[in-house]
Amino acid sequence: MVEGILPWQASLWQRLAGRSQQAHAYLLHGPGGIGKRALAEHFMKFLLCQQPSATGACGQCKACLLLAAGTHPDCCLIEPEEADKAIRVDQVRQLVGFVSQTAQLGGRKVVLLEPAESMNLNAANALLKSLEEPAGNTVLLLISHQPSRLLPTIKSRCVQQACPLPGPDMSVAWLAERLPELSAEQREELLLLAGNSPLAALSLHGQGVLEIRAQIVDGVKKLLKQQQSPSQLAEAWNPVPLVLLFDWFCEWTHLILRYRMTGDEAGLGLADMQKVVQYLAQKSAPTRLLEMQDWLLAQRQKVLGKANLNRVLLLEALLVQWASLPGPS
Incomplete structure (x- = not known):
């Protein structure tokens, strides 16, 4: 099992890491709470690492150390400035400026944007040119929980990758490891409320959903x-x-x-x-x-x-x- 990759993501990770040439934009989509963000962050580390392996980033090179410290100059994170708010056009314009620059470490530049469906119309339109003609060696990682809400022109410019859902047994086992204090019935209820998305179930528990x-x-x-x-x-x-x-x-x-x-x-x-x-x-x-x-x-x-x-x-x-x-x- 690859460290940092959830059990149900193993085969997808092998396909992503094993590509001979990476796409300029990926749309990682699926229900909330199945680990898309964790997968995207693992992929981002892999893409920026100076000595990556099939399992992911080395964790020791200059790029990995800068990323761990939150100071990597060739990494850009775009998300709503406030919970439940939209990604604004000004944020996407900053992204466009970042993409047009030369990578400071001489490798790739990586953008992680989540959730893509929270972009308002102006922001989505501002992103289109960067998706169509990314400057230099840039990879954009878009995460979407509701891809049906995205503009068709956004989706058509990305490699669309459906992220796998775990089976019921795998979800139960994963949640049992993290919430051993709950009864089996409580864990089952959490999973039902979360649509069998185990990370969403864990988050809902943290919110006191029961x-x-x-x-x-x-x-x-x-x-x-x-x-x-x-x-x-x-x-x-x-x-x-x-x-x-x-x-x-x-x-x-x-x-x-x-x-x-x-x-x-x-x-x-x-x-x-x-x-x-x-x-x-x-x-x-x-x-x-x-x-x-x-x-x-x-x-x-x-x-x-x-x-x-x-x-x-x-x-x-x-x-x-x-x-x-x-x-x-």
Whole structure:
């Protein structure tokens, strides 16, 4: 096993490191939490190293030591300046200036940009020329969790490399090594919430997602029993990441529709919401469920697109509609 490479990335790493000639731009894509950033950083070290081997960078040459110290002059990292914000055109213009310069150590220049889909339109357009005609010996490493949101012209100028997902057994084993204090059931729930992405599961655990999930599920049940109002819950949920909330409500609406159509009790999702899913499937009109699903998907897209939203008003609107699901057409 190559140190620094996750077990499920081994064959991909061999292909990348074994190329006789490296491409000028790679788009490493796949779901969040499967180790794309770790792979990209390992690849960047390999590309900049003065004495690389099949396993990666040597760790001892001048380039490796400068990179480890964060002072390598031929390395450029581009990411949002604030969490959940866009990569701005000014940042990409700095990248373009970096690419046009001569490598100071006489080797490659490497750019790592993540997440590529967070570039606004002006930033993406500014990047196109560097992707089309990179100056000198430059390699651009773009990481994307949602490649469908990228401009086709960005994707067509890169070698598109899907990053592998681990199998369930590998994910369970990897997570068990890192979270031995959790029960097997808790680790399984984390993986389900993370879409079987083990690094995302580890990150979610760090955010206290199991506790957050319990809070949200309890709130939904109290809402339907009219024990708490939409405005009370909207205020209480203000610290909860919007992406988490909309992911869960989109999933629950899908499960309700699915159960209403099929009656399949094996497809009710996690145990904490199964009775709610069954109840709403029995009590909600299909047209209202479909309208709810359309609204949720539209709002989720705004959240993912970093739109400037009023959190409390958005959550209150969500909860008012959710509370109105059971009832006549």
